[in-house]
Amino acid sequence: MEIVFVVAIAENGVIGAGNAMPWRLKSDLARFKALTIGKPVIMGRKTFESLPGRRPLSNRTNIVVTRDAAYRAAGAVVATSFADAEAVALGDALRRSAAEIAVIGGAEIFRQWLDRADRLEITEVHARPDGDTHFTIDKAQWDEVARVRHPAGPEDSTDFSYVTYRRRPSH
Ligand SMILES: NC(=O)c1ccc[n+]([C@@H]2O[C@H](COP(=O)([O-])OP(=O)(O)OC[C@H]3O[C@@H](n4cnc5c(N)ncnc54)[C@H](OP(=O)(O)O)[C@@H]3O)[C@@H](O)[C@H]2O)c1
Numbered sequence: 589m590e591i592v593f594v595v596a597i598a599e600n601g602v603i604g605a606g607n608a609m610p611w612r613l614k615s616d617l618a619r620f621k622a623l624t625i626g627k628p629v630i631m632g633r634k635t636f637e638s639l640p641g642r643r644p645l646s647n648r649t650n651i652v653v654t655r656d657a658a659y660r661a662a663g664a665v666v667a668t669s670f671a672d673a674e675a676v677a678l679g680d681a682l683r684r685s686a687a688e689i690a691v692i693g694g695a696e697i698f699r700q701w702l703d704r705a706d707r708l709e710i711t712e713v714h715a716r717p718d719g720d721t722h723f724t725i726d727k728a729q730w731d732e733v734a735r736v737r738h739p740a741g742p743e744d745s746t747d748f749s750y751v752t753y754r755r756r757p758s759h
Pocket residue numbers: 594595596597602603604605606607608609631632633634635636638653654655656667668669670692693694695696697698700721
């Protein structure tokens with residue numbers, strides 16, 4: 589089972605501001621959908637609450653991680669620990685015959701899962717916005733296997749690049 593991060597990161601490491609993303613990238617939404625559809629997606633409670641209308645992402649099993657055992661999220665599965673989220677995601681992926689579990693943020697969740705990730709699907713956002721949530725990776729542990737730069741489309745606030753990293757094999 590591959591653990592895949594799907595994340596958009598600005599050049600200064602910013603991934604969020606005020607529980608939202610400080611850019612508009614319509615093009616990236618399509619890629620996000622393509623990378624996650626039909627898979628279990630794991631997200632922190634704050635990221636879930638940042639989704640438009642707090643509605644779960646369609647055609648994906650939304651696993652929302654919180655320490656609040658009483659938390660309820662319509663249309664999503666609530667997990668109360670890392671291990672709980674992992675077990676739910678694994679069971680769901682096997683039922684769906686999905687080969688991947690997508691970890692979709694935010695920073696707290698990415699940090700906890702980073703050691704377990706096999707592949708990173710990063711949208712490099714070519715901007716340096718102000719923000720309150722940061723995430724960076726140590727490139728020494730990762731091999732870049734694909735990179736495509738795109739100019740901003742009509743509904744994008746900035747240029748961006750799609751970059752794929754695979755974990756560098758340890759010796
Ligand atoms: N650029 C991107 O690709 C991207 C992707 C996703 C999110 N974001 C941005 O990132 C920001 C949110 O990130 P964040 O780091 O503040 O929050 P987050 O990771 O989305 O959620 C943090 C919450 O997850 C729960 N949690 C974390 N670890 C847990 C564990 N081991 N067991 C149980 N619950 C656990 C806690 O919920 P409780 O407090 O309920 O206990 C914690 O407060 C927003 O600005 C969002 O827009 C950006």
